[in-house]
Amino acid sequence: MIEVNGLTRTYGAHRAVDDVTFRAEPGRVTGFLGPNGAGKSTCMRMMVGLTPPTAGTATILERQYTALPNPGRHVGVLLDASAQHPGRTGREVLTLGARTMGLPKGRVDELLEVVGLTPVEAKRQVRNYSLGMRQRLGIAHALLGDPKVLILDEPANGLDPAGIRWMRSLLRGFADEGGTVLLSSHLLHEIEVIADDLVVIGRGRIVAQGAKQELLATAGTSVTSTDNQRLGEALAGQGVSVTAVGQKLRVDAEPIVVGKVALQHQIVLTELTSAGAAGLEDMFLQLTAGDAREGVAA
Template sequence: MTFGVSGISFAGVTKAYAGRNVVDSVSFDCPRGSITGFLGPNGAGKSTTLRVAAGLTRADAGEVLFDGRRREDLESPGRTIGFVLDPTALHPGRSLQETLKLNAMLLGAPRSAVQNALSVAGLESVRRKRVGSLSLGMRQRLVLGMALLAGPQFLVMDEPTNGLDADGALWVRNFLKHFSAQGGTVLLSSHLLRDMQAVADHIVMIDRGRIVASGTAAEFSVSSRTKATAVEPERLTEVCRRSGWGFDLSGREFLVDATPEDIGRACLEHGVVLTHLSNITESALEEKFLALTSGEFSSRNNNLEQIR
């Protein structure tokens, strides 16, 4: 029998260690074809929740459904769901290529899947290196490559950009956007607001084992303006006018109704040198996040209104 939404559904997942609920009645949906960000401070219960989804940790109560079915009821769970969990849990003596080959064999994936994973994860040049000699960032790429071997429909990822440099993190984000645009379902955790804001369609916040807020990324954004300063402000003014963007100017600081990416591109095109560019929605989300996690909000309700 199948029920629930398309995508991944957590229903009342609870897990206790030493008599303490580290995950407490956690329920939320990750709709198909979108990216759900699971945000919370260290120790909030993110990894435990994802480990329950992966079947690595047995929940005391509740269940996780993939397109309405339990993982163990799927015909081929290993091929349907890609998990990116602990990049340190790899055999250090094997090469990257061997690691991927072994996993491909276990999953029944074709030989071409190894080459494809190496290429997608940007690991071709280091394919013969031993896993033990890799940086954390390279290991992150490897576990992502492993998760993709059998062409999954779901990706569940615990802090996938941890250890990656800016280029690597951008690559992961772009990859996930492409994956979800093609109908894939993504759940990724992070304790970094920046990670979530840059990629997630929906955000679910967890604190001390409980969901404390959830909503679309847009619902978390108070404003979508961008702060910018330029060496020659009058030239940035010109770019904003030509692009049809509204803006306010305070001293040398612009607040522009456009994304940092659009502003950066337009300035590059017109040879305008910027000295600062930042999305002020991040700080709006950060304020909420800090307020939630500092215990200011004692309510344990997942209604977004609680934090407005």
């Protein structure tokens, strides 16, 4: 479990992280979303003792990260795949980690196989790795100590579609076995697919959090019909909020409500779905609109 309470970090007059509180539970993947500069990475650095908080606390497995004995055996961390020593081989990076944690040599071979780095690639210097290979190596290092908690910042960067699917399966399996996963990503679709819970941060503050399904339910319904104008007026007459989005209507109500109104007014529906992933993206952009930079989340 990860528990963050009132976490705050200031730099002079600038408050980079402002009273952030949330929990990441065992057996669940928690998606951590926020635009560039929102304070997400600063939060993660404070969780693992790399940046001291101005106020508040962050505990992992009920202890501060720096107080954990041999922390790599309890918490796997990947904050920057490019931070690995460029002059060492992938195998050397993992071997040094294994020695530091007191692990057997065989653990290195196990993890190289898990993340799909071949023996030839393992002998190659990290400076010659692609970003995707560095991500795989970083994930291998995070898993090296067989931890109970994973804290990963943008682990899908540089991975091809097959690699993203592999990572998704790996993290889902880790959580299903009782592990805790805190995953930050700008790939909203990947978060929507894998996450059980969502924490959205903007301007250093939490702007939304909760179970994914509960948050997506608030995104409403996407609908099109043979007469969108009349359908919109009929829904508005029932006190339902309606927004035109291109050729569709975004309705703040369950699909069954929309269907009943359409039936009452004899309007033929051509599409009726929950907002789903599009709703997650709309919710994210709406909640963080004042903090977005070039419309890219990170």
